[in-house]
Amino acid sequence: MKIKFQTMLLTGILPFLAGSLSYTVQDTSAHENRLYNIGNKDYWITVGSINEPVFVDDKSGAEVFVKTADPSSPLDSNANGTKMVEGLEKDLKFEISAGDKKKVFVVEPAWNDPGHYEAVFYPTVETTYNYRLFGTINNVTLSLDFECQTTEGEGNQDNSTKQVSEGVIQKAQRGGFGCIASRSDVSFPEPYISNNELVEMLNQTGNSTGN
């Protein structure tokens, strides 16, 4: 069978473009990395939002990457000796909170990416989200709070050690992840009204007609 030149061209270029585009989109993302000693073993736990930057009503969620630290260079999260930890989906959960609302989400392992777990949800309000990761790692119960940052360019680097809970010690912290942004700043050409805003408007209309 003869493969046409155009088909080959598409086969080559399309994944390249898709990859480049996704790579560009990912450029603006950020996550919070923390080094924990859990049950006398060092772990890098990275938490952030799926598909950053995330706007209201986007498909997103909380995600966590868990890997063991390189014993020879534990403070370097990218050291060669780090190893992704698999099979934690049964042991970990996310509790997402925003305002006075809270909800627990189970985590699912990301496809073809060991050590990466996701809890998909659709953020409906522009506000501060708190991701509480809880469960067990290395047979130690833990509860870790991660809060998104409303201001861009803000991050932190902390190498101080602090006891989080029994058997869990935080040894380092790097960066942060952004909060869910409003689409109003980037909507074009017409202003975007989120589903939640629409519901509020409908409620107001209902109230006013009811009166």
Next chain:
Amino acid sequence: MVFKIKPLSKVTTIFLAMLVFSLFYLSNLTMVRGHAIPDRYTLEPNSLLERSESLPSRISILFSERPDPKVSYIHVTDSEGKRVDNNDFKITGEYGREATVTVNKNLVREGIYSVSWSTLSLDDGHVARGTYVVGVGQTLGANTHIENVTESNIVYSPVIAIIKTPIIIGQVYVLGFVFSQILIWKDIRGQGVRNIIEIISMRKFTIFIILSSIVIGVAATLIPIIQSLIISQTQSEYMKNLALLYFGTTNGQVWMIRIIICAIIAFVAYYYASVIKNKTNGSSSATDVSKRKILLYFLLISTIILIATNSITSHSASVGTLSQLGILADFAHSVAVSVWIGGMMYILYVVFSNVFTISNNISGKVHDIYSQPKSIILLILSRFSIISTICVGVIGITGLSLAWLHIQTMDELVISDYGRTLIIKLSLVLPVIILGGYHQFWISKVARVLNVKRENQDKPESNNPNFIETLSSLRRTVKIECILAASVLCAASLLTVTTPPATMQNNEVIKNISNSKMSSEMQHEFISTLETQGIPITFVISPFVTGFNNFTINFPKENEIIGQISDASLEFRKNDLSLGPIDARFIKHNDTAYSVNGGYLSQPGRWDVKITVKRINSYDLNYRVSLNVNKTVDGVHNQHLVDTIGIPNGNKGLSVFTPMVIGLSLMVAALSTYFCITAIKRLKMIQQNFALES
């Protein structure tokens, strides 16, 4: 079967390499880490240095990851946006995480300097950017008033207003002329003189209509050209934007409709003239009469559609859920204005110019006294006075409605550019109405005199010098009225390009605070009330010029729905994306007041400011405001209200003007009705005298 493995061609190799490369990219997409963001600075954000010598010659930032020196940068710019660094960004210090740029100290003066950084992390490839600000000099806190600075913002709106003026005047001419041509001579045909009048008035009528339609078409075509000039920076951009403005936007569609209508109007007017010319040549028939009538009505409908295109692209179309009311009011207002002012111009340029010719031509066909120029003028004016009285009533009511839609408070009326232009327009309308009243008085007086003369069968007085003087005096006052009315139209065209104070911004209420201190202090302060989720805050920037400013937010006291505030922060971005985001955190003074001082507004121009208030167990409050920052205090005054006053979409409340608008509308309607009834009675009497009453 034997397979022969052929060597891959060059093209195939490249594609396969790209495929592998792409797959490699895709496989790495899920890797996530942090940004290369500032960890430590040699010159701390928001530093205030007393002297220019104190500014270090090297500015270094230690980033959390390694910036790629090929694309990362640190730029230091002054308050005019000019670079004062030596463009020598390089990686220094430990682990490749520290970056440095040197400063050209010769360029450093007292003022605000922005340090903008952008990094592409070598560790994870993520891009991050931000800006922080430092101040140099002792006088920054008070005011950074800089003399003899040429403002870089060029105001283009007046240019558009100038181009819009002929469009507005043109459509007033066309509609007024067509409407008057149809209505003013109505029923005179029964006297056998209508044909004569049409022939005499045809030349000026058609010339004005064709010229007006050409002017409208040309001006409408010029607007996108100017708009493209404003928004484009290069020639290729200009052509691209121009094509987009003409063919890719709603305004482009409106332009297209306008051009087509203008062409139709010009053609129909020309055809109308040719039909009348045929009549002059003696080939007039009943078909021609009805053809002329159809042509005039066709012109009328076309012009009304032309006016409608203006209304659907006016300020009134952007008042949220009330936009339909706004469009309707604007349309009725424009039609009434066109009929009134265009009708006056018709009387001036067509009737007055031809009155003696008409008089001579109809002499002998009617009673002597009624073929006099004064009688003709009397009949025309008395007919037109009914139309104008109704129009003034409609203009008054719709004008009040439009003002109510666009202006919420007395401050907005008095201080905003829109409000001031409206005041100028109304000031010009007043003498026009007074002159209109004078003409009503003239009509009544002359009608009485003619009635007496008719009863006494007096001789005509068309050659009487006193009469000619009276007629030219009347013509003069009508001319003054027309000039004033044209000035009103100029003011109206200015209004079309002036932003009304009531504008929506991101579904949040941004309303100017009514404040007794405004008159003097507002020149130095930005004060506005912002609202989201039903919670208002007062946002104050003092002084409201580039430099170091105090930013304060105040929550209303005893507002239980606010809840417990955990944090409040500000984010600044230059609207042209040249600076920012610049972040600042408010410091709590008490339960209701938070403030921060800093030189965040480092350059003049439009800035987008976001205020985020974090609350425990409640959603964040996100307030947004867009504002223009000036260097000079004089500039602040003009910009202040335009930028801060806003009305939420669909949440229009009752403004302080509501009772006043209702009261004035009722008064206008009553007066209009009274004068209209009087005018109808007077016309009835005149028509009876002319034996025109059916």
